[in-house]
Amino acid sequence: MRRLGWLIPTIYIIFLLLPIYWLLNMSFKTTNEILGTFSLWPIEFTLANYKKIFTDPTWYNGYINSLTYVVINTVISVTAALPAAYAFSRYRFLGDKHLFFWLLTNRMAPPAVFALPFFQLYSAMELFDTHIAVALAHCLFNIPLAVWILEGFMSGVPKELDETAYIDGYSFPRFFVKIFIPSITAGIGVTAFFCFMFSWVELLLAKTLTSVVAKPIAATMTRTASTSGYELGLLAAAGALTIIPGAIVIWFVRNYIAKGFALGRV
Amino acid sequence: MIERTTNQKAWWLVLPVLVLVAFNAIIPLMTVVNYSVQETFGDNVFFWEGVTWYTEVLHSPRFHEALGRQLMFTFQILAIEIPLGVIVALAMPRKGILVSVCLVLMALPLLIPWNVVGAMWNIFALPDIGLLGRTINAMGIDYNFTQQPGAAWATVVLMDVWHWTSLVVLLAYAGLRSIPDAFYQAAHIDGASGWQIFRYIQLPKMKRVLTIAVLLRFMDSFMIYTEPFVLTGGGPGNATTFLSIDLVKIALGQFDLGPAAAMSLIYFMIILLLSWIFYTVMMRDEDQK
Known part of the structure; x- marks a missing residue:
């Protein structure tokens, strides 16, 4: 059993990689080849699809837009969540448990429920079709998650650290920035990763809140699919490129990711 | 567990989060509540309707069917993903570079935008150009997820297993x-069998994280929209029309704001109630430690 143990993860990973391989395979084919012949690898290998994406502004702007609002959202979420998570991990205060659960309920709100009201709210504030609108809207589910993960990590830091610092005459803000934050960098990294991830993969709200200027790449893909026929090769290439940012950030947090997925609670 | 001291000033630390989330949660939620009790014929003219829409939604067979499909889907993916995730985790290497490689490769599906997941599975499973579709048909099984409700359902479940098992x-x-x-050394000395190690050491240690896994998978699968929408569009017929898809059809497709809003709130309440049960169970276990 032990000796064959490696088989299970291997089969599982192959299962995970097959659809990704197929997407890559298609992205190097012309649409004609995709529709005309069936082959396990590209016969007429072409980079035309990728070239089109990197040279056509409607395409590459999609990536820039997505990355912009994702980064803004990550910064807002982590910054706001840090003091809140500290409060939840160190103090008891009136209504703390209810507040914590209320925050979590927003992680449970189906985006489909909020799509239309969000459109009206952000239109009324004249923020429709801006990066900041999407970044703020994604706070709905990213802040609760950030608070939850950070609280888990912070509860792992012994309270003696705080007490010693206060005895040494540190004020709260100075202690927080100079001592506490450096002691949970791993937790912050993981939290940032999660905010990045959930903002990057979400589409329903991002699509609802944008039209031209801040249109995310995922929306460019769906609109292209419906307007200019079905350019499969191009669509596959665009899809393949959306995997890259995630793969890069995941490499940086790989050692902490397991703990992060457990929301710091292991 | 850290002993927490009582300090009402902690509210100031929570304030930024409170403002940001309340802005995004309460205003839109009140808009939905507003729609759910009124009728409109356009031009921003509204009439008070009371609980009419709620009664209508609660009695509509369409809602019952979508809810039934939703519950069935969530139940099935939990029943597959949780045990499968545990089995893979148990068999994973514990040390060395292979751990990093495994973790990164396994996390990949989690980082792909949801509509790309749908599109990817679409071209993967299509019977004419997809690897999966071709393979199944080559084995002599008639498979076309765009036309057969059963095949569409199975494909959506398989896609979700592919997408989210790694989280578990x-x-x-x-x-x-x-x-x-x-x-493990103690268990080895006592001559414990593999099953006993799993049952009395590994499973209890995993209990807490598995509760989180069930909670997250429950919430997210209950809200699923983009992936099945891109893959099957909720079809063929209504075979894969889950609650969110149905909701968007009513709200944006037919523009029936009242019923859609009432349905939204009922839908949200169901998630809230079930999540609250999970959450209380989870926190009770945590308090016992």
């Missing part, structure tokens, strides 16, 4: 890693 793997793996080696 990573959680379970994190739980396993927290078990000190001494536990």
